[in-house]
Amino acid sequence: MLLERPSDDTLYAALLARDAAYDGLAYVAVRTTGIFCRLTCPARKPKRAHVLFFETPAECLAAGFRPCLRCKPLSTGREPEPAVSALIELLEREPERRWSERDLVKRGYDPSTVRRQFKRRFGISFLELARLRRLGHAAETLTAGTRIIEAQLDAGYESGSGFRAAITRLFGAAPKQLRTRDLLKADWIETPIGPMLAIADRLALHLLEFADRPALPAEIRRLQEQTRSAIAIGRCAPIDQISNELAGYFAGKRTHFETRLALHGTPFQRSVWDRLRALASGQTLSYGALARELGRPAAIRAIAQANGANSIAIVIPCHRIIGADGSLTGYGGGLWRKRWLLRHEQQMHEGEAPDGTDRESPPLCQPA
Structure with a gap:
């Protein structure tokens, strides 16, 4: 009931x-x-x-x-509660700290309330997030050449076996193996049509996908295999840059992206993605037309597969590919998102606001 x-x-x-x-x-x-x-x-x-x-x-x-543009019903990213903001700031200042419920109580927080607030916003509790941050910090120090015992103690683990188990479970590699791997950072980006997960190194963006995409776990595993990298929760310059660019895109003020991309695909797949990036906002193309443009008129199935293999949503605009009859075709983020993105871009092209009103008119549930 x-x-x-x-x-x-x-x-x-x-x-x-x-x-x-x-x-x-x-x-x-x-x-x-x-x-x-x-x-x-x-x-x-x-x-x-x-x-x-x-x-x-x-x-x-x-x-x-x-x-509605006022209440943003598609957004899951409402302003965080003050406790969430304050504790996130503490996590960023002390990523290696081993937090406990007793620490929360000492700072005047109710652990059960904090747990609910973090679960609602991130899908995990504060203590779980703190553990991931702590292990991510340990992974950073390991890849920078720090001795394993030092990384273990900095992460707050008295037991070497416990530290090895935690690192192996999270990153898919033991601490000794991790020292030879690069480290990628992953963080959430809130958008009006749902949260996205961005993964990048210090130079380029490797993945940008909607967090509820069913194929996302497989994409992350494939990325780790392709790059032989571990992934830790955290931010780096490319994630900050794409976050700002996406904010401009969803506000109707930006139609192109400048964040550097790390593309993991065959030469043919990259040629498809390059053509998609050259497709202007507000325009669409069919699989057949794209195949002809690339000089491969019989490669419609390969075009579709390359489209599906794209792991950098929106920036590589696979949502702009439609059926030959103008119908919407499959989209990993969901057809409703594809419809929303195409309409949003068409309205930007026509100079309208995303809800169909003039940009200077306040959006209302009901006209005056």
């Missing part, structure tokens, strides 16, 4: 009250504007007869509704 969606009347009352307890449990779609919102949206409230309620943003999009 606790998992059942409340009645539409209950949800409408929550919408009028902007009740945060219902935020994310359902979404309201407004027939008169074609826009859908969070129940906590600050925009003017529509009449009861004009609204529909859906359980997920994907259902709203599938029904033809557009996301």
Whole structure:
């Protein structure tokens, strides 16, 4: 019973009250504007007869509704709670610290509250994130040439076997082997259509994918095999750069990306990806047309496979490839995202805001 969606009347009352307890449990779609919102949206409230309620943003999009620009219902990245921000800052300052619930209590935090807040934002608890940061810091020191015993003690492990087991489980290599490997950094980037995972070294971006893509774990394993690298949670310059560029793209202010890419593919796959990157924002191309442009008119299946092998979403715009009849074809991030991205780029090309309104008009749930 606790998992059942409340009645539409209950949800409408929550919408009028902007009740945060219902935020994310359902979404309201407004027939008169074609826009859908969070129940906590600050925009003017529509009449009861004009609204529909859906359980997920994907259902709203599938029904033809557009996301509101004020409450950003597709975003999972609401501003973090003060405790989350403060503790993340402490983690960045002391990545090697071995945190415990007692440390949280000493700083005035309730461990169960902190656990819920971090689970909601990152999918893991604060203590789990701190452990990953600590092991990531240890991996960095190992790849820089630090002795294993020093890295072990810095990471807070008294037991050598425990340290070896933790490193091997997380990075797929024992500490001794890790010293001969490069280290990649991975971090989340929030976007209006869901969080993305970025993986990079200090020079280039290796992977950028939506975090809920089913094939993502296999892509990460393949990347590790191709680069013989370990992956630790953390940030580096290419991740900061692509994060800023994506913010400009989703704000409708940027149509190209300058972050350096590390491409892992065959010469043919790279030729496909290069052509995709040359395709202007707001334009689309069919598999057959792309095959002809590359001088391989019979290679439609190979083109499709190269498209599917792309692991740097949006920047290498495989979403711009459509069927010969103009229909949307498969997309690893989900067809609803493909539809959203194409519409967003078309509106940028036409000088419109992403919700279909003029850029200078404030988005509202219901017109005046």
